[in-house]
Amino acid sequence: MQTSRDEAIRKLIKVFRTYGYEGTTLSLISKMTGLGKASLYHHFPKGKQEMAEAVLVHLYQMFGEIVLKPLQEDTLPRDRLRGMCEGLNQFYDRGQAACLIAVFSLGGEESMFREPVKRALQEWVECLEKILLEAGCDRAKQRAEEAVMQVQGGLIVTQVLGDTLPFEKMLAELPEKLLEGSQKDSIMVS
């Protein structure tokens, strides 16, 4: 049955996000999913690595749906950015859920997730850059990168401090800040 695997993946997401790849053990997975080793290896024959890959794919699709999709809508750039920020707040559970891009970036050169993680990050930056160019922003790529930095760092700060407020505040102001000084969407300070 397909549900079982998808259901397992949904639970696996939390484990890998919380403990990282090396910190996630099979017994931990077994405990958190309620599945025995045999069941896990039935659904993921290649073992732990396949589980992590499945989680990565699942989150990648979710990210596209929840965060990137609002950027493709046919509305004002500012509204699209707001849509993305709402998506980010949901996707990262108000900053409480770690980003696998950050978590799986550990391990130096020999990490097996470097490339897909890098591509995902680049895609995000490019999507943002496109909107900012469209809105007439200068240094669009730099702005896009800095927005991604802000979000990634926001996740860390949130988790370390155990407070979701800074993350949500930051997200709320991100669209305005990104468009600051843009030509087609200028802000008049009262």
Add this chain to the structure above:
Amino acid sequence: MQTSRDEAIRKLIKVFRTYGYEGTTLSLISKMTGLGKASLYHHFPKGKQEMAEAVLVHLYQMFGEIVLKPLQEDTLPRDRLRGMCEGLNQFYDRGQAACLIAVFSLGGEESMFREPVKRALQEWVECLEKILLEAGCDRAKQRAEEAVMQVQGGLIVTQVLGDTLPFEKMLAELPEKLLEGSQKDSIMVS
């Protein structure tokens, strides 16, 4: 004294920064330091945990010296912030070196480094906030938190993309951006 404890710590820093706590094995440590396992236990009787703690303490002191100290100088707020950014660029090797605050934030509640890491982050935010208040900034705490987010996220982006440029650009603009709209240190846009 052939290999001092401090010398070992200096080499341990890179290992823990690169591989995280769980990803750092004793054999890896042994290889990177050139010390046998028993020698490591001679310098750090409590083992891996003590090594990580020693690294944490060492980096904490270094951070205070290189990053926080410039904030206490007797100059203009903007110059102090510039000093901090120079310190950050050095401390994080242009964004190539991970921050243990982020790396050791993994592991959920049961992580043994949560508290010291949290305190270090709070101290950083408070130092920044003080400067921003002094400079007459509104929402000083929020600005301070967002600056820390920017730096933390910048490290992740740098390491994932393998490009130090975005991090250095971000640092270069951080002081101006932080003081934007402040009363005592306003910026005249030409």
Add this chain to the structure above:
DNA sequence: TTTAATTTACCGAACGTTCGGTACAATGTC
């Protein structure tokens, strides 16, 4: 000042445990 005693720094081998992974029989479901 020689020498004996102690401490310091270091090592590889081995410990018990847990790791990720496998084999296979037993169960459930159609």
Add this chain to the structure above:
DNA sequence: GACATTGTACCGAACGTTCGGTAAATTAAA
């Protein structure tokens, strides 16, 4: 009966840690 799913027992490898012991430096006693 066929096939997906699971529980149990088990594997070699790697984990963090401890062991017994060596070589050299330091200290103490003669």
